[in-house]
Amino acid sequence: MGDGMIGNNIIRRAALAGAAAVAMVGLAAAPAFAQKTKLTVYTALENDQLDPFKKAFEADNPGIEIAWVRDSTGVVTAKLIAEKDNPRADVIWGLAASSTALFATMGMIEPYAPKGVEALKPMFRSGKTPDTWVGMDAYLSLVCFNTAEGKKGNKPVPASWADLTKPEYKDSIVMPNPASSGTGYLTIAAWLQIMGEEAGWKYMDALHQNIAQYIHSGSAPCVQAAKGERLIGIGLDMRGASEKTKGAPIDLIVPKEGLGWELEATAIVKGTKNLDAAKKLADWAVTKKANELYAKTYAVVALPDVKAAPVNYPVNAEPGMIKNDMEWMAKNRERILAEWTKRYDGKSAPKK
Amino acid sequence: MPSTKVGLSRDDLIMRGGVVLLAALLLVIVGLPLWALLAKGFEDRDGKFVGLANYVSYFSTPALFNSALNSLHVAAVSTVIVVPLAFLYAYALTRTVLPMRWLFQGIALIPIFAPSLLPGLALIYLFGTQGFFKALLGGGSIYGFDGIVIAQVFYCFPHATLILVTALATADARLYEAADALGASKLRVFFTVTLPGAKYGLISAALVVFTLVITDFGIAKVIGGNFNVLATDVYKQVIGQQNFSMGAVVGMVLLAPAALAFVVDRLVQRKQVALLTARAVPLVPKPKPGRDFVFTLICTLVSIGILAILGMAIWGSLIKYWPYNLSLTLDNYDFAKFDANGWDSYWNSVEMAVGAALFGTALMFTGAWLTEKTRGFHVVRGVVQLLAFLPMAVPGLVLGLGYIFFFNAPGNPLGFLYATMGILVVNTVAHFYTVGHLTATTALKQIDPEFESVSASLKVPIWRTFSRVTAPICLPSILDIAIYLFVNAMTTVSSVIFLYSPDTKLASVAAVNIEEAGTTAAAAALCVVIVLTSAAVKIVHLLADRFLLDRLQAWRRR
Numbered sequence: 001m002g003d004g005m006i007g008n009n010i011i012r013r014a015a016l017a018g019a020a021a022v023a024m025v026g027l028a029a030a031p032a033f034a035q036k037t038k039l040t041v042y043t044a045l046e047n048d049q050l051d052p053f054k055k056a057f058e059a060d061n062p063g064i065e066i067a068w069v070r071d072s073t074g075v076v077t078a079k080l081i082a083e084k085d086n087p088r089a090d091v092i093w094g095l096a097a098s099s100t101a102l103f104a105t106m107g108m109i110e111p112y113a114p115k116g117v118e119a120l121k122p123m124f125r126s127g128k129t130p131d132t133w134v135g136m137d138a139y140l141s142l143v144c145f146n147t148a149e150g151k152k153g154n155k156p157v158p159a160s161w162a163d164l165t166k167p168e169y170k171d172s173i174v175m176p177n178p179a180s181s182g183t184g185y186l187t188i189a190a191w192l193q194i195m196g197e198e199a200g201w202k203y204m205d206a207l208h209q210n211i212a213q214y215i216h217s218g219s220a221p222c223v224q225a226a227k228g229e230r231l232i233g234i235g236l237d238m239r240g241a242s243e244k245t246k247g248a249p250i251d252l253i254v255p256k257e258g259l260g261w262e263l264e265a266t267a268i269v270k271g272t273k274n275l276d277a278a279k280k281l282a283d284w285a286v287t288k289k290a291n292e293l294y295a296k297t298y299a300v301v302a303l304p305d306v307k308a309a310p311v312n313y314p315v316n317a318e319p320g321m322i323k324n325d326m327e328w329m330a331k332n333r334e335r336i337l338a339e340w341t342k343r344y345d346g347k348s349a350p351k352k
Numbered sequence: 353m354p355s356t357k358v359g360l361s362r363d364d365l366i367m368r369g370g371v372v373l374l375a376a377l378l379l380v381i382v383g384l385p386l387w388a389l390l391a392k393g394f395e396d397r398d399g400k401f402v403g404l405a406n407y408v409s410y411f412s413t414p415a416l417f418n419s420a421l422n423s424l425h426v427a428a429v430s431t432v433i434v435v436p437l438a439f440l441y442a443y444a445l446t447r448t449v450l451p452m453r454w455l456f457q458g459i460a461l462i463p464i465f466a467p468s469l470l471p472g473l474a475l476i477y478l479f480g481t482q483g484f485f486k487a488l489l490g491g492g493s494i495y496g497f498d499g500i501v502i503a504q505v506f507y508c509f510p511h512a513t514l515i516l517v518t519a520l521a522t523a524d525a526r527l528y529e530a531a532d533a534l535g536a537s538k539l540r541v542f543f544t545v546t547l548p549g550a551k552y553g554l555i556s557a558a559l560v561v562f563t564l565v566i567t568d569f570g571i572a573k574v575i576g577g578n579f580n581v582l583a584t585d586v587y588k589q590v591i592g593q594q595n596f597s598m599g600a601v602v603g604m605v606l607l608a609p610a611a612l613a614f615v616v617d618r619l620v621q622r623k624q625v626a627l628l629t630a631r632a633v634p635l636v637p638k639p640k641p642g643r644d645f646v647f648t649l650i651c652t653l654v655s656i657g658i659l660a661i662l663g664m665a666i667w668g669s670l671i672k673y674w675p676y677n678l679s680l681t682l683d684n685y686d687f688a689k690f691d692a693n694g695w696d697s698y699w700n701s702v703e704m705a706v707g708a709a710l711f712g713t714a715l716m717f718t719g720a721w722l723t724e725k726t727r728g729f730h731v732v733r734g735v736v737q738l739l740a741f742l743p744m745a746v747p748g749l750v751l752g753l754g755y756i757f758f759f760n761a762p763g764n765p766l767g768f769l770y771a772t773m774g775i776l777v778v779n780t781v782a783h784f785y786t787v788g789h790l791t792a793t794t795a796l797k798q799i800d801p802e803f804e805s806v807s808a809s810l811k812v813p814i815w816r817t818f819s820r821v822t823a824p825i826c827l828p829s830i831l832d833i834a835i836y837l838f839v840n841a842m843t844t845v846s847s848v849i850f851l852y853s854p855d856t857k858l859a860s861v862a863a864v865n866i867e868e869a870g871t872t873a874a875a876a877a878l879c880v881v882i883v884l885t886s887a888a889v890k891i892v893h894l895l896a897d898r899f900l901l902d903r904l905q906a907w908r909r910r
Contacts, residue, residue, distance in 0.1 A: 035517050046869055047690060047692060047865055047866065047869050047870070048689075048690070050692040051692050053398065054692075067853075067854035068692065068854055068856070069852075069853065069854055070692075070865070071849060071861075071865065072591075072865075072868055073589035074594075075591060075849055075850070077594055078590055078591055078594050078753065078850070079756065079850050080594070080598075081594055081757055082753050082756040082757055082760075082850070085760070085761060085762055086760045086761065086762045086767075088760070088770075088771060091592070102594075112880075148676065177592070179588040179592050179593065180587055180588040180591060180592030180593075181592060182592075196716070204424065206904075212495075213494075213495055213577045213578055214578060216573050216584065216587060216588070216592070217868060218817055219745075219868060219869070220868070223870040223872075226870070227674055227675060227872070228481060228482045228675055229476065229481045229482060230481065231478055239869075239870055242870065243870055246673055247673045247676060247677055248673065248676065249676060308379060319690075331383055331855070333593075334593075337593065341413075341415060342413075342414075342415075343854065344417060
């Protein structure tokens with residue numbers, strides 16, 4: 001099995017040697033290869049987005065090469081904070097805005113207003129001058145309903161958050177655990193904002209009766225619903241849409257009360273040794289071309305004139321987005337999570 | 353070991369120098385990185401020293417006791433199931449005549465060939481809401497206590513078996529002959545000869561399984577449902593809320609079982625005597641139809657259980673869309689479609705695993721030998737043993753973050769290792785240090801110290817005894833350690849997930865990422881490729897073992 005690699009290496013070396021020989025024989029005037037700037041980009045973008053994003057950027061910026069470090073939002077955020085005293089990343093491209101906002105308060109971000117940032121929808125900007133982060137697209141926490149299992153069990157399709165507390169959905173709903181998933185937190189923060197705190201907690205008390213599991217992931221609930229593991233998943237939108245495209249019998253539902261959302265953002269890491277290249281990426285990330293790429297998977301993107309209509313995505317998503325107070329979310333996070341954990345996590349003993 | 357007060361010989365000095373070096377090395381790869389994270393338990397989120405405030409707030413949360421009780425409960429039940437099962441299996445492998453022994457030996461190891469994602473996925477295919485055998489659960493759910501225990505039993509079985517095979521493999525036939533001649537009953541022989549001989553192995557196996565279950569997070573995450581355990585609490589704090597201070601507190605609580613394991617081990621060790629004395633005669637099991645049939649049956653049943661889980665994963669990797677489109681396809685093996693790094697991450701894993709096996713085996717065996725054979729010098733040897741025990745008790749993500757804090761600190765002269773393949777190798781060796789160390793120690797303990805005494809009186813330098821006598825005798829165990837490291841390096845996730853760089857992404861991490869993206873079948877496919885790789889390496893090992901046993905271990909036969 002090692003042979004393939006060794007073989008490749010030999011071929012590559014031979015090719016290099018050959019190329020070198022040609023270069024030496026050729027005119028001495030041949031321009032030396034410009035050294036490409038290698039830009040280390042930390043991201044939580046989906047795996048399948050990495051290649052098209054990289055190719056599109058590099059096509060417009062031939063002197064720069066992107067090297068991705070990609071993992072889930074929680075892992076990348078933890079890694080960036082742990083590396084705070086000796087940063088390894090040059091740019092963050094495609095990480096939750098709440099994370100980048102947190103980095104900004106920790107002094108980890110190099111503020112920069114990308115060229116053309118004025119054209120973005122206002123909510124896609126940090127509100128600081130110059131901007132500490134710039135939004136790319138929004139993702140939402142909605143309801144995924146498995147129609148095949150619904151038909152089997154004769155369960156009605158829910159239309160609102162309130163519907164989910166009906167007794168016929170007992171033990172058939174999964175949602176992300178807010179203590180371990182950012183999506184989980186934005187989901188419950190949205191309920192608290194729509195309904196007000198008191199009614200919000202009362203709602204969650206009722207919903208708790210129907211929850212089969214609080215999962216440690218924001219994308220897993222819709223995937224579980226897609227695979228019929230559960231009837232209903234509350235979680236990330238684009239995961240549900242892509243599962244549907246693959247053939248899953250699910251409906252993506254925007255509850256009529258409105259839904260919580262989060263932005264994906266771009267930011268420059270303070271202390272980067274490639275500031276110029278980093279700025280080029282930040283500039284490129286707000287271009288129309290970039291937004292058109294985002295629009296392939298996300299229903300809501302930063303530039304107002306880019307029409308986003310990913311396959312199998314509900315059309316009423318953008319109007320459903322609530323007025324989300326990010327500052328309130330950040331300030332009250334610890335208190336809300338403590339309360340949530342006390343109410344639902346501590347007593348979630350194994351069901352017999 | 354009786355030690356007489358005499359002047360230190362040159363051998364003694366060399367050995368002590370080696371022990372000091374080893375202690376320093378373990379401090380760098382285990383102690384300091386751990387401390388770099390655990391120290392945060394005494395700081396608030398802004399890095400100000402707050403004493404025990406975090407501990408106070410953590411211990412006043414009722415959720416803690418719930419999680420701690422759950423952890424202990426799962427670990428105890430899993431240990432009680434795994435250790436006797438592994439003992440029967442190891443007994444069958446070493447003390448009875450099994451048809452196709454090599455096959456059973458290989459099958460027992462399959463679970464460690466697999467990333468912990470694999471049993472989770474397979475159990476969902478088997479017993480999940482859409483699973484084939486869901487009816488067997490009688491309305492119960494696989495998500496929760498039962499699921500965790502089944503997956504943990506699968507996952508821990510080879511660890512226990514590996515230790516117990518080592519413990520049972522070296523037996524002195526003369527003891528059995530004597531017992532036989534004295535007319536002792538089978539039961540009596542078992543309780544007075546076999547069990548005491550394997551006692552150290554049994555206790556080690558129980559400690560290893562117990563701590564593995566306590567610290568494992570992957571299984572609890574995939575199949576645990578709402579069943580909270582300490583390891584998922586660490587995850588919630590560190591990954592969910594980026595609260596390193598609280599993560600460090602839970603991490604510290606998790607060290608308790610390891611500390612306990614360490615104390616128990618010291619107590620047992622004091623009583624252990626060498627089994628394989630210089631005059632020992634190896635035990636070669638003779639055929640006995642009734643007994644052999646029963647043990648073959650036991651091994652077959654266990655093997656079917658293991659193969660069912662693997663088979664389910666293989667089948668799962670070949671289907672188009674579970675559970676709605678079960679037609680078969682090979683598309684899921686085209687990893688470039690699911691992960692930008694494609695097959696590159698697989699080759700990175702192989703490179704990392706080879707590195708870990710080479711570097712780790714040399715370090716662990718030499719280290720165990722130094723700690724076992726050095727005379728006196730108890731304090732430093734104690735430090736080494738403590739550091740060797742720690743990694744088992746540390747959840748991977750605590751170790752991984754510790755590595756960032758320690759190796760990436762500005763001014764650390766070892767900073768050049770950061771974001772290279774080197775740090776992945778070092779981290780993996782550190783993470784799996786304990787079992788390798790225990791295996792080597794178990795093997796070494798069974799060698800009579802007389803070998804060293806004779807060499808010393810013949811004025812043979814100790815390192816020559818090491819390379820000419822000790823290492824060749826222990827060669828089967830050395831190879832076992834190398835394989836153990838290789839396969840674990842292929843599957844490890846929780847620690848290296850923080851440490852890979854764009855050029856060194858690993859297959860095991862890629863599998864987790866692919867699974868998170870919802871492409872379960874491709875994740876299963878990558879797991880299967882990892883299993884097959886490790887299985888291939890294991891087959892080569894078995895062949896080598898045969899050859900080596902013939903050549904180097906001929907002295908064991910009469």
